[in-house]
Amino acid sequence: MATPGSFSTIPLADVLRAANDLVSARLIEDYALGGALAAIYYVEPFTTYDADIFFIPADKGLTAGVPAIYKHLQTLGWQAQGEHLLLKGFPVQFLAAQGLTEEAVREARRIDYKGVAAKVFRAEYIVAIAASVGRLKDLARIEQMLQQADLDKTLLEKILRAHNLKLPKL
Amino acid sequence: MKLEMRRALARESFEEKIRKVEQLIRLAKTFPRSKDKTRLKKQESDLAHGIRTLD
Numbered sequence: 001m002a003t004p005g006s007f008s009t010i011p012l013a014d015v016l017r018a019a020n021d022l023v024s025a026r027l028i029e030d031y032a033l034g035g036a037l038a039a040i041y042y043v044e045p046f047t048t049y050d051a052d053i054f055f056i057p058a059d060k061g062l063t064a065g066v067p068a069i070y071k072h073l074q075t076l077g078w079q080a081q082g083e084h085l086l087l088k089g090f091p092v093q094f095l096a097a098q099g100l101t102e103e104a105v106r107e108a109r110r111i112d113y114k115g116v117a118a119k120v121f122r123a124e125y126i127v128a129i130a131a132s133v134g135r136l137k138d139l140a141r142i143e144q145m146l147q148q149a150d151l152d153k154t155l156l157e158k159i160l161r162a163h164n165l166k167l168p169k170l
Numbered sequence: 171m172k173l174e175m176r177r178a179l180a181r182e183s184f185e186e187k188i189r190k191v192e193q194l195i196r197l198a199k200t201f202p203r204s205k206d207k208t209r210l211k212k213q214e215s216d217l218a219h220g221i222r223t224l225d
Contacts, residue, residue, distance in 0.1 A: 009192050037188075044179035045190035047198055113184060147173060148180040 007089035012037070012051065015092050016118040018073060019053050027068050031055040032108035032119040034101065034129070035093075039141055041111070042123045042149035050084060050091040054101050054121075064096035100125070100132055100163050123149040124156040131165045143170050 022028045032038075035052030059065030073085055084091035097105045104125035111120050121129070127145050130138035145151065160166065179187070 008196060010188055010195075012188055037191075040187050040191060041184050042180065044176045045182075045187040045194065047194045048191060049195065111184070148177050 009088075009090075010037075010051070011088045011090055013114040013116045014087055015051055015053070015090075016113055016116045018076065018078075018087070019055070020117065021076075022055070022069060022072065025072060026058050027065055027072055029056040029058045030105055030119075032105045032121050034095070034104065034121045034126070036141075038121040039126055039145065041120050042126070043144050044148060050093060052093050052095055054095050054097040054105050056102055056105050057096050066094065066096070069094055100129060100159075103159075104129060122155075123151050124159055127151065127156055127167070128159045128163060128165055131160065131167055132163065134168065139168055139170065142167065146170075 016033070019028075019031045023030065031053050033041075033051065034054045035050075036046070036048035037051050040046065040048070055069075057064035059068065070080055070085065073087075074080065077087075078092075079086045081091070084093050086092070095101070104121045105119070107122055107125065108119035109122050111118050123145060127142055130141045130145075179190075182190075
């Protein structure tokens with residue numbers, strides 16, 4: 001998990017623009033915002049120090065095209081730091097989607113953020129993914145989503161059933 | 171914070187919520203607490219262990 005860095009603002013519009021650019025350059029097939037920032041789309045704001053971009057690789061090889069993605073973004077001024085790429089000091093993680101997360105990308109909600117067209121995981125997928133990961137912070141996220149987001153319970157049950165998942169007892 | 175207030179915050183626009191996250195990050199930088207909390211907990215634990223050992 002990223003910790004407080006040198007950034008003072010979250011350049012989310014720039015991050016999403018860059019992700020769109022990766023699609024245009026055919027370095028990735030599709031993407032969606034996931035993780036904490038996607039959860040914040042549906043619930044109260046809370047502290048988070050990075051953005052998770054889940055992408056469907058255009059390159060189906062072992063590396064999922066990550067080296068080409070890094071190279072492309074670095075030519076645009078992004079800096080590599082461990083598992084993150086930094087844009088204006090803000091850490092972004094590009095994660096190759098598969099299984100449930102790939103479905104979440106394909107079914108993601110289309111949004112407009114500061115004039116940038118983008119996609120964000122649907123609330124039901126955020127809950128299902130948290131249930132599949134099951135760390136303490138995921139349980140907290142599920143509770144928060146159940147309390148605050150307008151969930152389509154039928155869709156959630158369908159996703160959970162399809163992926164053999166169960167909501168934890170909270 | 172009451173659940174109603176949390177729900178009200180949840181209904182704000184995404185842009186507004188991101189601005190609030192930025193404010194939270196700035197506050198966390200100004201008043202860091204997690205490391206201090208961890209350190210304090212360790213001190214408390216060491217102290218408790220010390221007291222138990224003295225018995």
